[in-house]
Amino acid sequence: MPIYDSSSESDNEITPRGKLFGRQRPMHAILGGGKVADVLLWRNPKVSAALLTGVTTIWFLFEVVExxxxxxxxxxxxxxxxxxxxxxxxxxxxxxxxxxxxxxxxxxxxxxxxxxxxxxxxxxxxxxxxxxxxxxxxxxxxxxxxxxxxxxxxxxxxxxxxxxxxxxxxxxxxxxxxxxxxxxxxxx
Known part of the structure; x- marks a missing residue:
């Protein structure tokens, strides 16, 4: 019997395909499933872009322009x-x-x-x-x-x-x- 066996017990488990890191729930549900999750996942690109632009402008004014x-x-x-x-x-x-x-x-x-x-x-x-x-x-x-x-x-x-x-x-x-x-x- 070899000392190192390449197969392990976890190879027998079936992990669902398409889910990052083998998670069971969709990312939208993990983030709360509401409007915040929609913004974070860019499901409404206009709102997400406006929020990103606003936050970047505020950061620029306070940090760069001082x-x-x-x-x-x-x-x-x-x-x-x-x-x-x-x-x-x-x-x-x-x-x-x-x-x-x-x-x-x-x-x-x-x-x-x-x-x-x-x-x-x-x-x-x-x-x-x-x-x-x-x-x-x-x-x-x-x-x-x-x-x-x-x-x-x-x-x-x-x-x-x-x-x-x-x-x-x-x-x-x-x-x-x-x-x-x-x-x-x-x-x-």
Whole structure:
């Protein structure tokens, strides 16, 4: 009898063909069988491509271009305000219907008085911002655009200062931690 026999007991088992690694269930079922599985398996290519493009864009902006969140938010706000402004001015000039921007919808009965107050103030702010962006107040429009642009640049400066101060405090904290003496190892 030879020491090594090439056949084994597992050769007698029948594994289903077409399933990677001999699994019993389809991959769609393993991934949950819902919309997430459809996106991950590219069954709806438009949604999967849009998701991949969006995530790649976010990664590019934060990692490669090194935007921080507030700067990006300010630049998005500037772009949105410019689009609404141009749309509003064009609507007046060409006789089109002005842009209809919905108010924030929320169930006011579900919130407490404090949340209601902040909600009310935010809606007032948003209405004023949309009023300005709609081309009704060009002077304030340009002031808001300039303010958002300056804010987006200043955030980088102040965030850098806070990071430097935080690292100094952290280094001072580390220096206050008592350390024992280090014994050298004997090499034989």
């Amino acid at each position: 935007y921080n969140f507030v700067t990006l938010l300010c630049h998005i706000s500037i772009t949105a305000m410019l689009a609404i402004f141009i749309w509003g001015i064009s609507a007046d000039y060409f006789g089109w219907k002005r842009p209809m921007i919905p108010q924030l919808l929320s169930d006011q009965a579900a919130f407490s008085e404090v949340v209601y107050f902040f909600h009310w103030r935010f809606n007032q702010f948003l209405q004023k911002l949309l009023h300005i962006a709609g081309g009704n107040d060009p002077v304030n429009f340009f002031l808001v655009i300039i303010s958002l642009y300056v804010l987006s640049d200043e955030v980088d400066y102040h965030a850098g200062q806070m990071t430097r101060k935080g690292s100094k405090v952290y280094k001072r904290f580390l220096n206050k931690i008592p350390r024992g003496t280090v014994k050298e190892k004997k090499h034989s």
